[in-house]
Amino acid sequence: MPAVPTSTPTPGSTPTPGPADRSRPAVSVENVYKVFGRRPVKAVQRLTEGASRDDVKNLGTAAVIDASFEVAQGEIFVVMGLSGSGKSTLIRMLNGLWKPTAGHVRIGDDDLSTVDAKRLRALRRTRVSMVFQHFALLPHRTVLDNAAYPLEIQGMPREQRIAKATEALEMVGLGGWADSLPSQLSGGMRQRVGLARALAADTDVLLMDEAFSALDPLIRREMQEQLLELQRTLHKTIIFITHDLNEAMHLGDRIAVMRDGRIVQIGTSEEILSEPANDYVAQFVADVDRTRVLTAQSVMVPPADGTTYSATSDDSQYVEQDTPLAELFAPAAESAAPLEVHDDAGDLVGVIPRDALLEAMVPGTEPETTTEAPGSDARGAMGAPPTDEPALPGPATTKGATA
Amino acid sequence: MITATATTAGQSVLAAADDTGTFVPRLPFGDWVESAVDWVTTTFDAVFDVVKAILEGAFDGLEWALQTPPFIVVALVLALLAALAAGWKLGVGSLVGFAVIAGMDQWDNAMASLTLVIIASAIALLIAIPVGIWTARNDHASRLVRPVLDFMQTMPAFVYLLPAVVIFLTGAVPGIVATVIFALAPGVRFTELGIRQVDAEIVEAGHAFGSTRGRILRQIQLPLAMPTIMAGVNQVIMLSLSMVVIAGMVGAPGLGQPVVESLSRIDVALGFEGGFSVVILAIFLDRVTSALAKRSPVAKALATASA
Known part of the structure; x- marks a missing residue:
């Protein structure tokens, strides 16, 4: 039996036991x-x-x-x-x-x-705190007391935990509902209480x-x-x-x-x-809906002749690399030339010919993927963790291998 | 085939006094139980004396408190309790009911019965609720206790009176003891059921936020199980009341006395006066305890939702 395929090897799959390691996973x-x-x-x-x-x-x-x-x-x-x-x-x-x-x-x-x-x-x-599928609120306690429940368990004095739970309720937009019972709220509001409870636990x-x-x-x-x-x-x-x-x-x-x-x-x-x-x-x-998940970056191809444009160069149609495909069709339809894809700095990192755009819409086929521009942000637009994990291979790295 | 065998065996047993050629030997089950009861009686004599003294004291004290004041005072206090629990209609209804009991000259008996019910139910619940909690949290305990409860619930109630009489002689105490055993089972069952029915996710939430087991029991499981537990309390009280009449056979004071007496004299008038008083008392106790069940915080919270 083949090993479980993972497109990305688990980042840092050898656990790094160094103490006080900032990049240590949560x-x-x-x-x-x-x-x-x-x-x-x-x-x-x-x-x-x-x-x-x-x-x-x-x-x-x-x-x-x-x-x-x-x-x-x-x-x-x-x-x-x-x-x-x-x-x-x-x-x-x-x-x-x-x-x-x-x-x-x-x-x-x-x-x-x-x-x-x-x-x-x-x-x-x-x-660690938890939010549950069916909310798991205490029906006999008010919204506020539910949100304060973890703090009560933590042994926080009442006034302090009321203040903190109120804050959490306001965060989820339930500030005015503190004295209601969960049964008086709609499902969505109840889950907000569940979320507030987990947030209050801090x-x-x-x-x-x-x-x-x-x-x-x-x-x-x-x-x-x-x-x-x-x-x-x-x-x-x-x-x-x-x-x-x-x-x-x-x-x-x-x-x-x-x-x-x-x-x-x-x-x-x-x-x-x-x-x-x-x-x-x-x-x-x-x-x-692929057009909402895939971004310009994942369908672009390397620019034809290695020319580097600058974003300031006037006119032509260009898109950011994290633009979802859904927003590429209009500009692509307007110009016959391939769309330019620019990175955050405004440098050209790739182009999208119309056929590449159409191809990307067909599930199962490999979109002609990019080799990312060296040094540019390799991660997908959906955003990889905002923190500083060092060895996280971005999507483009692995994708590049197939190109 | 099987029936035939059974019949043969049955007949043989009937004739078994000196006929030994049967399929099933005569089981001296009764003798075993009797020796066990005898052994228990002699061995724990001192313990039973203490138990008897305590129960007698409790019974006499409470009975005195209910019988000594004039009828109207006690009736008003009880009616007021009913009104507080379930509204003024039940209060008025109770007062009318009590007047009917007094009019039939059964007030003292009714108060003796009420005393017996209160004491027996209290003891039964003191045992039943902890056992119910234990069986709810421990599957082995649950499997162990269940057949015992089956036994206690299905054994004809009269039968409990016999060892109770052997151990405690006659009077209120054997009545209380037999009533406790008879009324115990639903208390355990409802408590276990109530706790097991608590939404597993809410219990998980307790664990997930770092609560201890004891705290989860107090803050989550018991409050959420309370409506079911209160239904068990109601059942315990109702069963106690039904046992009270039977306890009259061993001389327990109360409404059982006129009923048993009427039976031996075929006195229809007395029998129905005693019996009807039991009915009134039963309705009073049932309505008050079920109203209390509806007043638990969880029940109220859920009622708010549907309102």
């Missing part, structure tokens, strides 16, 4: 297995020897098989998969609600598989388990925008679980696609769209 998951059932350890042993999920059925249910990834500080990392793919089990191992059968989960310096119950509670109070890691899945599409979109908006100022490390690919692509700096307990691909949304690791992922992404 969350790291290393060869984690979770098997429910009668003989989990035996099942893991068989799985490591190459057995499939079905092979070990009589030993137990393998919910998560050999998951490894690292999440950088300030990154939104989305785990996407259908129900039964193990994503909910995976997220529950990140705060110790489930214990991995094998492997290591690290939050900062703490290995969750070795900490004792007391330390685990302390970690949950101060490092942890650097935020786990979101299908947080918006129970909401109707319009509200869901609104919540996504709000989350991105908040993230711009808060820079939390967010691990977001969803079964909705559009949501994953909209929110995720990087996305891990799970199937049958295994992570089949990790990459930015552009990578997953343009280079699906296997047929499963390809099928999955077939319905995605």
